[in-house]
Amino acid sequence: MKVSVMTNLFSRKRNGEMISTFESIEYCKEAGFNALDLSLTALFRNESEFNAENWRELAVALREKADRLGVSFFQSHLPYGFSRVVYGVGEGEFLVEMTHRALEISSIAGVKWAVVHPVNCVGTSCEDTEAHLKANHQAYDQFVNKAKDLGIGIAFENMVDTKVRRFGSLATELVALVDSFTCENVGVCWDFGHGALMYENQTEGIRRVGKRLKAVHVADNWGANDDHMPPFIGNNNWEEIMKVLREIGFDGNMVFEVKINSNMPDELKVLSAVYCAKLGEYLISL
Numbered sequence: 661m662k663v664s665v666m667t668n669l670f671s672r673k674r675n676g677e678m679i680s681t682f683e684s685i686e687y688c689k690e691a692g693f694n695a696l697d698l699s700l701t702a703l704f705r706n707e708s709e710f711n712a713e714n715w716r717e718l719a720v721a722l723r724e725k726a727d728r729l730g731v732s733f734f735q736s737h738l739p740y741g742f743s744r745v746v747y748g749v750g751e752g753e754f755l756v757e758m759t760h761r762a763l764e765i766s767s768i769a770g771v772k773w774a775v776v777h778p779v780n781c782v783g784t785s786c787e788d789t790e791a792h793l794k795a796n797h798q799a800y801d802q803f804v805n806k807a808k809d810l811g812i813g814i815a816f817e818n819m820v821d822t823k824v825r826r827f828g829s830l831a832t833e834l835v836a837l838v839d840s841f842t843c844e845n846v847g848v849c850w851d852f853g854h855g856a857l858m859y860e861n862q863t864e865g866i867r868r869v870g871k872r873l874k875a876v877h878v879a880d881n882w883g884a885n886d887d888h889m890p891p892f893i894g895n896n897n898w899e900e901i902m903k904v905l906r907e908i909g910f911d912g913n914m915v916f917e918v919k920i921n922s923n924m925p926d927e928l929k930v931l932s933a934v935y936c937a938k939l940g941e942y943l944i945s946l
Contacts, residue, residue, distance in 0.1 A: 663940030664734060664913035665691075668699035669933060673926050680709055682725060689729045691933030696726075697735040697915045698769050703758040704739035710765055711758075719768040726769070734913045735815075735849075735875050736766040738803075740777040759803055767810040773875045773912070774807060775815045775849045776800065778828030778837060785825075792827040793840045808845045815849035815875040818865070820857045820886060829858050831865035838872050848872045851917070853879030853886050856896050863897075863904040870908050877917040878940070888919040891939050902946040914940055
């Protein structure tokens with residue numbers, strides 16, 4: 661188990677100027693992270709350097725730079741919003757194209773597990789599991805197959821209910837989704853911030869997922885909003901969470917998905933990441 665962080669921890673300077681992924685991995689390394697999660701969600705917003713025509717060359721250059729720095733990419737986060745694909749609304753074709761691209765970039769970078777968001781079957785109760793499974797297969801089968809060819813796993817992330825119920829917010833729904841695939845390269849990514857909002861004690865959900873758990877997002881909150889705070893700032897019982905992770909045999913990375921430095925002076929951004937790295941070291945020592 662290694663401490664890891666999403667590259668989008670360093671996404672913009674205080675003045676709003678974008679920080680490239682190439683710069684971000686330098687900052688992550690400086691902060692003490694040797695394992696990274698390659699955030700590719702900005703591809704769909706057309707805000708990534710990998711939206712350029714020479715994206716493949718850039719991906720190779722990123723991998724080479726990571727190797728020189730001594731950092732590795734275990735996870736990535738693919739673009740999300742696939743209800744657009746299932747129901748043909750908006751920019752579905754572009755989202756599909758960028759997700760295929762994100763998988764190829766992930767492969768070049770050496771990613772083992774790529775995280776995606778489950779699809780909601782619009783207008784259907786979450787109790788209608790079959791309808792939601794059908795919608796998710798319609799959206800993701802092509803990517804699961806492509807990922808398998810590339811040697812990558814697809815991990816469906818637990819969601820959180822907001823104004824409406826969202827399929828995939830509960831462990832039982834994720835288990836049904838993962839088990840509906842007949843290939844071994846499909847698993848679960850458990851977001852501890854989302855879990856805190858959906859469960860009084862999320863360790864029940866983690867146990868239910870069990871061996872299907874392949875990736876995690878480390879975040880905390882006070883139980884009201886998805887605040888993406890570092891561990892021990894919110895209400896999560898991290899001692900119990902780590903105990904259950906070891907109990908089920910989880911051997912992935914502890915990937916921090918936190919939002920703590922967007923308004924910080926640029927000179928302090930790395931220092932905030934050092935704090936997260938130290939918290940991560942403490943977590944895996946539990």
